[in-house]
Amino acid sequence: MARAVLDARNLLCPLPVIRTQDRIARMAPGDVLEVRATDPGALNDIPAWCRVSGHRVLEAREEGREVVVVIEVGDGAGG
Amino acid sequence: MAEKQRKAVALISGGLDSMLAARVVMDQGVHVEGINFFTGFCVEGHTHAIRRRDRARPKRNNALWVAEQLGIRLHIVDIVEEYKQVLLHPRHGYGQNLNPCLDCKTFMVRKAYEWMREHGFDFIITGEVLGQRPMSQRRDTFPVVARESGVGDLLLRPLSAKLLPPTRPEREGWVDRERLYGFHGRTRKPQMALAARYGFRDYAQPAGGCCFLTDEQYAAKLADLWSARGRRDYDLDDILLLKVGRHLRPRPHLKLIVAREEGENRFLEGYRRRYTHLRTVSHPGPLVLVDGEADDDDLELAARIAARFSKGRAAPEVEVEAVPLGGEPRRLRVRPLPASEVRPEWYVERRGAGLLRRAAAG
Numbered sequence: 001m002a003r004a005v006l007d008a009r010n011l012l013c014p015l016p017v018i019r020t021q022d023r024i025a026r027m028a029p030g031d032v033l034e035v036r037a038t039d040p041g042a043l044n045d046i047p048a049w050c051r052v053s054g055h056r057v058l059e060a061r062e063e064g065r066e067v068v069v070v071i072e073v074g075d076g077a078g079g
Numbered sequence: 080m081a082e083k084q085r086k087a088v089a090l091i092s093g094g095l096d097s098m099l100a101a102r103v104v105m106d107q108g109v110h111v112e113g114i115n116f117f118t119g120f121c122v123e124g125h126t127h128a129i130r131r132r133d134r135a136r137p138k139r140n141n142a143l144w145v146a147e148q149l150g151i152r153l154h155i156v157d158i159v160e161e162y163k164q165v166l167l168h169p170r171h172g173y174g175q176n177l178n179p180c181l182d183c184k185t186f187m188v189r190k191a192y193e194w195m196r197e198h199g200f201d202f203i204i205t206g207e208v209l210g211q212r213p214m215s216q217r218r219d220t221f222p223v224v225a226r227e228s229g230v231g232d233l234l235l236r237p238l239s240a241k242l243l244p245p246t247r248p249e250r251e252g253w254v255d256r257e258r259l260y261g262f263h264g265r266t267r268k269p270q271m272a273l274a275a276r277y278g279f280r281d282y283a284q285p286a287g288g289c290c291f292l293t294d295e296q297y298a299a300k301l302a303d304l305w306s307a308r309g310r311r312d313y314d315l316d317d318i319l320l321l322k323v324g325r326h327l328r329p330r331p332h333l334k335l336i337v338a339r340e341e342g343e344n345r346f347l348e349g350y351r352r353r354y355t356h357l358r359t360v361s362h363p364g365p366l367v368l369v370d371g372e373a374d375d376d377d378l379e380l381a382a383r384i385a386a387r388f389s390k391g392r393a394a395p396e397v398e399v400e401a402v403p404l405g406g407e408p409r410r411l412r413v414r415p416l417p418a419s420e421v422r423p424e425w426y427v428e429r430r431g432a433g434l435l436r437r438a439a440a441g
């Protein structure tokens with residue numbers, strides 16, 4: 001099970017979501033992706049995207065000025 | 080209904096119409112997934128994230144919210160680069176401002192069509208309603224979108240289908256035409272009634288259109304950018320910056336972007352390394368970015384304007400730090416520009432129609 005980090009800082013929504021989506025499309029079910037963003041909107045948008053796409057949010061929190069979302073890739077990867 | 084479950088990809092803008100269109104088709108047992116395009120001009124997201132005063136409203140991505148309400152997957156596609164050709168050279172021209180709606184719709188349907196074929200889907204759904212928008216949603220422009228995008232009769236508009244020639248999904252029985260709708264015109268009543276029937280609440284209702292290009296002030300700023308640079312071009316940062324701050328052009332080659340509040344200050348700070356910028360130091364004040372090459376005299380004027388928008392506006396003298404691009408920071412002591420000398424025509428967003436028409440012609 002691979003673990004990767006995606007730097008989506010200094011991007012405005014919906015770009016952090018798009019980068020997350022495109023990255024996960026290249027990952028396998030069970031892999032874990034940690035996304036870091038600075039747009040506070042990412043705290044809602046990335047988990048919302050995960051819910052509609054069948055990925056599991058392990059963590060979603062603010063860390064200072066950053067947003068951290070940790071995702072476990074679900075079976076629907078590749079789309 | 081045919082035995083094989085058909086699959087449709089729905090263009091989801093985040094507004095009510097595309098939400099209803101998708102839902103109507105889902106109701107007929109079709110598997111639906113959503114696709115949403117990011118042009119850089121989309122209304123949601125950015126501005127809400129930047130400006131603190133918008134934080135009171137729940138901040139959400141409307142397209143994602145719609146997908147969640149519908150329980151469908153959503154694919155968001157970044158088309159910022161490709162969209163330039165659409166905006167800069169629209170075959171069918173612009174609507175009221177700098178919105179190339181007909182070319183835009185055609186482009187999005189074409190991209191959705193590519194996606195459809197790649198993913199083995201059968202047809203495309205849009206929330207277009209006949210007669211709803213002056214440019215792209217007319218009886219004579221509907222066929223243009225279908226033809227120029229290449230999608231032909233695989234494009235279903237469930238909300239107005241009964242008023243249009245039967246498409247292939249209808250003819251083949253993938254959907255039942257009888258259970259589609261015949262909405263038309265600018266009234267929103269039928270959509271709202273249908274929304275109530277589905278129990279949709281709290282949906283977004285964009286007034287002018289789905290993007291900033293329909294906004295007169297935004298379009299004026301974009302037209303100003305093109306005319307000042309002498310060429311019609313932009314990158315993502317340009318178009319994001321046009322959404323932020325007051326834009327003043329006191330001299331033809333000199334534009335100032337003045338943050339209006341803390342959220343904008345923070346956003347503009349991200350651009351400090353790429354722009355000459357100023358900030359008052361003796362008094363609290365906004366960050367000011369300078370777009371254009373500023374000589375000493377320009378910097379002096381910019382500093383007086385920065386002072387004008389600072390808490391020191393009434394002080395006899397304000398100290399301003401100016402950081403020229405690639406140069407050393409320096410301190411200037413200036414008299415804040417009196418309100419009467421801030422000319423209304425400096426405000427780029429108030430410049431309006433003439434500039435727009437010239438830019439559109441360019």
Ligand code: SF4
Pocket residue numbers: 178179180181183184215287288289290291292293
């Ligand atoms: S309003 Fe903007 S996004 Fe919507 S069709 Fe027109 S140009 Fe395209």
